[in-house]
Amino acid sequence: MLNGTAEEHGLGRAIVRALHLDLLLLGGVALLLAMGFVVLYSASGENLDTLYRQGVRVGIAFTILMVMAQISAHHLRQWSPWVYAAGVLLLLAVMFFGEVGKGAQRWLDLGVVRFQPSEFMKIAVPMVVAWYFADRPLPPRFVEVVAAGLLVLVPSVLIAKQPDLGTALLVAGSGLVIIFLAGVRWRILMGLGALAMVAAPVLWHFMQDYQRRRVLTLLNPESDPLGAGYHIIQSKIAIGSGGLYGKGWLNGTQSQLEFLPERSTDFIFAVYAEEFGLMGILLLLALYLLVILRGLTIALRAQDTYSRLLAGSLSFTFFVYVFVNTGMVVGLLPVVGVPLPLFSYGGTSMVTLMAAFGILMSINSHRRLLAR
Amino acid sequence: MSSRQPIKNHHLEQRLFLARVITLGVIIVLLFGLVGVRLTQLQVLNHSHFSTLSQSNRVRLEALPPPRGLIYDRNGVVLAENRPAYQLEVTLEQVENLQDTLDRLSALLDLESAEIERFRRSLRGKRPFQAVPLKLNLTDEELANFAVNRHLFPGVDVQARVARHYPHGDALAHVIGYVGRIDERELARIDTRRYAGTSHIGKLGIERYYEDQLHGQVGFQKVEVNAQGRMLRVLEREPPAPGRDLVLSLDVRLQAVAQEALDGMAGAIVAMDPRNGEVLAMVSMPTFDPNLFVHGIPARTFQELRNNRRQPLFNRALSGQYPPGSTLKMLVGLAGLEHGVIRADRQMFAAGYYTLPNDTRRYRDWRRYGHGWVDLDKAITQSSDVYFYDMSYRLGIDRMSEFLGRFGVGEATGIDSTGERRGLLPSREWKRGAQGMPWFPGETLITAIGQGYMLATPMQMASISSTLAMRGQRVRPHLLRGMLGEDGEELHVAEPEFLSPVQVSRAEHWGQVLTPMEHVMHRSNGTAYQSAGRDAPYRIAGKTGTSQVFGLADDEEYDEATVAKHLRDHALFIGFAPADEPRIAIAVLVENGGSGGRVAAPVARKVMDYFMLEMTP
Numbered sequence: 001m002l003n004g005t006a007e008e009h010g011l012g013r014a015i016v017r018a019l020h021l022d023l024l025l026l027g028g029v030a031l032l033l034a035m036g037f038v039v040l041y042s043a044s045g046e047n048l049d050t051l052y053r054q055g056v057r058v059g060i061a062f063t064i065l066m067v068m069a070q071i072s073a074h075h076l077r078q079w080s081p082w083v084y085a086a087g088v089l090l091l092l093a094v095m096f097f098g099e100v101g102k103g104a105q106r107w108l109d110l111g112v113v114r115f116q117p118s119e120f121m122k123i124a125v126p127m128v129v130a131w132y133f134a135d136r137p138l139p140p141r142f143v144e145v146v147a148a149g150l151l152v153l154v155p156s157v158l159i160a161k162q163p164d165l166g167t168a169l170l171v172a173g174s175g176l177v178i179i180f181l182a183g184v185r186w187r188i189l190m191g192l193g194a195l196a197m198v199a200a201p202v203l204w205h206f207m208q209d210y211q212r213r214r215v216l217t218l219l220n221p222e223s224d225p226l227g228a229g230y231h232i233i234q235s236k237i238a239i240g241s242g243g244l245y246g247k248g249w250l251n252g253t254q255s256q257l258e259f260l261p262e263r264s265t266d267f268i269f270a271v272y273a274e275e276f277g278l279m280g281i282l283l284l285l286a287l288y289l290l291v292i293l294r295g296l297t298i299a300l301r302a303q304d305t306y307s308r309l310l311a312g313s314l315s316f317t318f319f320v321y322v323f324v325n326t327g328m329v330v331g332l333l334p335v336v337g338v339p340l341p342l343f344s345y346g347g348t349s350m351v352t353l354m355a356a357f358g359i360l361m362s363i364n365s366h367r368r369l370l371a372r
Numbered sequence: 373m374s375s376r377q378p379i380k381n382h383h384l385e386q387r388l389f390l391a392r393v394i395t396l397g398v399i400i401v402l403l404f405g406l407v408g409v410r411l412t413q414l415q416v417l418n419h420s421h422f423s424t425l426s427q428s429n430r431v432r433l434e435a436l437p438p439p440r441g442l443i444y445d446r447n448g449v450v451l452a453e454n455r456p457a458y459q460l461e462v463t464l465e466q467v468e469n470l471q472d473t474l475d476r477l478s479a480l481l482d483l484e485s486a487e488i489e490r491f492r493r494s495l496r497g498k499r500p501f502q503a504v505p506l507k508l509n510l511t512d513e514e515l516a517n518f519a520v521n522r523h524l525f526p527g528v529d530v531q532a533r534v535a536r537h538y539p540h541g542d543a544l545a546h547v548i549g550y551v552g553r554i555d556e557r558e559l560a561r562i563d564t565r566r567y568a569g570t571s572h573i574g575k576l577g578i579e580r581y582y583e584d585q586l587h588g589q590v591g592f593q594k595v596e597v598n599a600q601g602r603m604l605r606v607l608e609r610e611p612p613a614p615g616r617d618l619v620l621s622l623d624v625r626l627q628a629v630a631q632e633a634l635d636g637m638a639g640a641i642v643a644m645d646p647r648n649g650e651v652l653a654m655v656s657m658p659t660f661d662p663n664l665f666v667h668g669i670p671a672r673t674f675q676e677l678r679n680n681r682r683q684p685l686f687n688r689a690l691s692g693q694y695p696p697g698s699t700l701k702m703l704v705g706l707a708g709l710e711h712g713v714i715r716a717d718r719q720m721f722a723a724g725y726y727t728l729p730n731d732t733r734r735y736r737d738w739r740r741y742g743h744g745w746v747d748l749d750k751a752i753t754q755s756s757d758v759y760f761y762d763m764s765y766r767l768g769i770d771r772m773s774e775f776l777g778r779f780g781v782g783e784a785t786g787i788d789s790t791g792e793r794r795g796l797l798p799s800r801e802w803k804r805g806a807q808g809m810p811w812f813p814g815e816t817l818i819t820a821i822g823q824g825y826m827l828a829t830p831m832q833m834a835s836i837s838s839t840l841a842m843r844g845q846r847v848r849p850h851l852l853r854g855m856l857g858e859d860g861e862e863l864h865v866a867e868p869e870f871l872s873p874v875q876v877s878r879a880e881h882w883g884q885v886l887t888p889m890e891h892v893m894h895r896s897n898g899t900a901y902q903s904a905g906r907d908a909p910y911r912i913a914g915k916t917g918t919s920q921v922f923g924l925a926d927d928e929e930y931d932e933a934t935v936a937k938h939l940r941d942h943a944l945f946i947g948f949a950p951a952d953e954p955r956i957a958i959a960v961l962v963e964n965g966g967s968g969g970r971v972a973a974p975v976a977r978k979v980m981d982y983f984m985l986e987m988t989p
Contacts, residue, residue, distance in 0.1 A: 137381065278415040289404055
């Protein structure tokens with residue numbers, strides 16, 4: 001759709017082009033954000049203050065999207081190792097100087113803003129892995145896979161130690177998917193899979209108590225209906241009682257009467273499911289799928305390895321976000337504390353996501369400027 | 373970088389990348405499909421299950437306790453009512469500093485440390501928005517005191533609740549009984565669903581006996597609550613059905629007169645309508661204030677009541693068992709007539725004592741030198757013991773016991789109240805069973821004058837009086853006249869329950885024992901003539917009785933002045949009026965009162981006077 005000239009598609013398109021934006025991606029994201037506001041209004045108990053604060057965040061995040069869209073992939077690639085190194089240093093800083101909140105040490109107070117370096121790594125890790133593979137012949141050799149794996153593992157472990165299992169998994173996923181996209185051979189992949197199976201009990205050993213409980217609760221939520229299982233049980237009740245068409249906007253009893261915990265953050269999907277039913281859900285999932293597939297298309301059409309891998313990873317990470325959150329809310333996955341992208345109330349992840357969309361748009365629009 | 377780096381093959385890499393992205397795309401679509409399937413499972417297949425769970429999450433069933441039925445006397449005077457009682461409640465989430473609030477309240481309202489302790493205990497497990505009672509049953513003064521200073525106590529409120537109140541206080545405590553907090557034993561007995569939201573239950577008397585009718589039917593309301601349990605709105609409401617209002621046969625004025633007539637003496641009075649069994653007055657003195665028990669009686673007060681030597685908590689009218697003494701002589705005489713042992717016109721010489729053949733023991737008459745020549749009439753009028761000794765000896769315990777049984781001696785009357793005792797009708801079988809001893813002939817004589825083993829409650833005595841008045845027609849005494857209909861208007865009068873009557877072989881036998889009862893009152897030699905019958909403007913039939921509390925040796929004299937008060941004889945009287953067409957039958961017992969003629973008969977006269985002269989039939 002961006003093949004036409006500005007004269008043919010009118011002034012709007014021209015502006016979009018000039019700003020290096022992608023109309024399809026932007027439209028999907030904007031629609032999701034708009035729906036997010038509608039649901040957040042209901043989930044927050046019709047609190048306009050919450051909406052206002054979320055609006056400010058979206059404004060900031062959109063600005064960052066615009067900025068990122070202007071930076072060409074070429075420059076990003078050059079900065080990649082430095083960005084990554086800075087991120088790892090920040091993670092170490094958090095470990096020693098970070099602020100504690102809700103049982104985890106995630107925040108770094110930079111005076112003006114409080115900041116989660118772990119969020120930052122969601123972009124820094126794919127950047128550095130893409131950078132690592134950019135000039136190498138693909139498919140990568142085993143040594144290269146191990147080297148790339150280490151690049152992923154170090155920040156992931158640091159984040160898991162905070163402890164923030166959800167973000168650690170997302171960061172690890174965003175890096176590992178690049179190794180997959182880079183064309184790692186299936187036998188190496190399967191070998192790593194076997195290794196992961198062996199590593200699982202070891203990982204279990206290093207898990208925090210609350211993380212273990214979450215896994216166990218997932219397997220049998222009814223075992224602890226007032227404690228850890230409460231979230232899942234109430235969430236399933238909210239979703240199930242929504243039925244095919246939902247109870248209607250502002251009419252979800254589970255959320256309006258506060259039975260549903262974390263209803264404007266991690267469990268906002270359940271609020272949506274309760275009030276808009278399966279039909280609403282299918283519309284939402286379709287929109288998410290549209291955004292993800294658009295991202296993958298951009299990756300396919302990207303002109304160099306770095307852009308390709310980075311775009312593929314960012315799109316996939318967005319998917320993992322959606323899948324882990326919805327999977328958690330419907331009771332398929334453990335409660336790991338991943339927000340629903342573009343819906344959940346909260347600042348940091350919104351900024352990261354929009355930055356990623358900015359990068360995707362940049363990759364898409366700076367394509368022609370590069371020499372073939 | 374490695375020295376043997378191969379050349380990048382852009383075309384191959386692009387194809388490889390395409391394959392991987394397609395793989396990824398397929399995985400993404402499959403996983404989205406998985407979420408979709410799961411959502412279908414939750415929202416379509418199990419929708420009704422989760423809908424039910426969601427309903428029960430937000431909807432709570434709350435009990436609406438029914439208002440308790442009221443109790444009226446026969447003229448519509450309220451005897452038990454529901455009054456607002458005010459209690460002080462604290463809502464924690466509105467209180468800034470609890471300790472400070474309690475300190476200041478204590479200064480204002482005289483809070484006891486026990487109350488604060490109880491308040492702190494009930495505070496646990498309550499949500500901060502729930503009001504917790506601090507002080508129950510505020511007095512008017514406390515209420516006013518707090519109302520003036522209310523603005524100083526945010527989060528502290530006066531709450532009106534409905535509580536049982538007995539406006540006549542101690543006058544009816546033994547009749548109506550009282551309600552109190554449901555205790556553990558009652559909790560095990562009652563249907564807890566019916567009592568959801570109800571804290572009090574009938575403990576004694578009418579309140580207990582008619583608990584089912586008075587309680588009513590509990591109502592329910594469905595309310596929507598949020599996750600903290602705070603009530604948001606009422607969804608559905610099924611109002612409670614109030615308890616039935618009871619109308620007693622009692623006349624509260626007659627009750628007051630009877631209480632007054634006892635003049636502080638310990639004793640009991642039962643007055644009933646012999647025609648239908650309606651109890652008109654039932655007094656047991658001393659008494660207590662039933663209102664004390666409604667709000668939970670302080671332990672100290674309760675101990676005082678319980679340890680009081682005069683036993684105010686003891687319902688003498690139903691639970692007190694006394695030797696009936698000479699009041700049963702008409703029954704014994706009637707037995708003699710029926711069995712042909714005596715004839716009414718035949719005389720015997722009654723000396724100061726009686727001896728059984730081959731026995732030297734003297735059975736003394738109450739009158740030192742006896743009554744001289746007596747027939748049945750004179751024997752009842754003057755209450756000759758020797759006449760009845762002689763007759764009972766010839767009658768024998770078996771026939772006497774059987775005949776007394778026909779009047780209900782030794783058998784509970786079955787009145788609609790609690791705590792009734794059955795008394796005791798001695799017989800050969802009873803003694804063998806209870807004491808493992810044979811019956812001695814001398815005991816027959818003692819039984820004939822209502823002493824020895826024989827025991828009767830004042831209620832039984834009134835019932836016997838009623839049977840005499842109706843010449844053998846027996847009716848079960850009852851306190852309930854009827855119930856008001858559910859509209860609270862129409863009175864459904866309870867049908868009198870007639871029992872198997874006492875039948876005699878010859879009708880004149882009744883007259884032969886009842887006419888002497890009139891002579892007791894109206895002839896100058898009658899035992900109640902001087903004290904009660906002399907100036908009566910209507911005809912009364914009566915019989916006095918004086919029953920021994922402790923035995924005297926056969927050569928000892930009973931001297932009232934020298935005997936300790938609590939060992940003095942009980943004074944008894946039974947009777948009915950008017951003699952020819954009885955409308956009231958009465959039994960009076962004065963504990964340790966001394967002579968039945970001097971003490972009990974005038975009490976009965978006062979009650980009958982009020983009934984006959986002041987009350988319109």
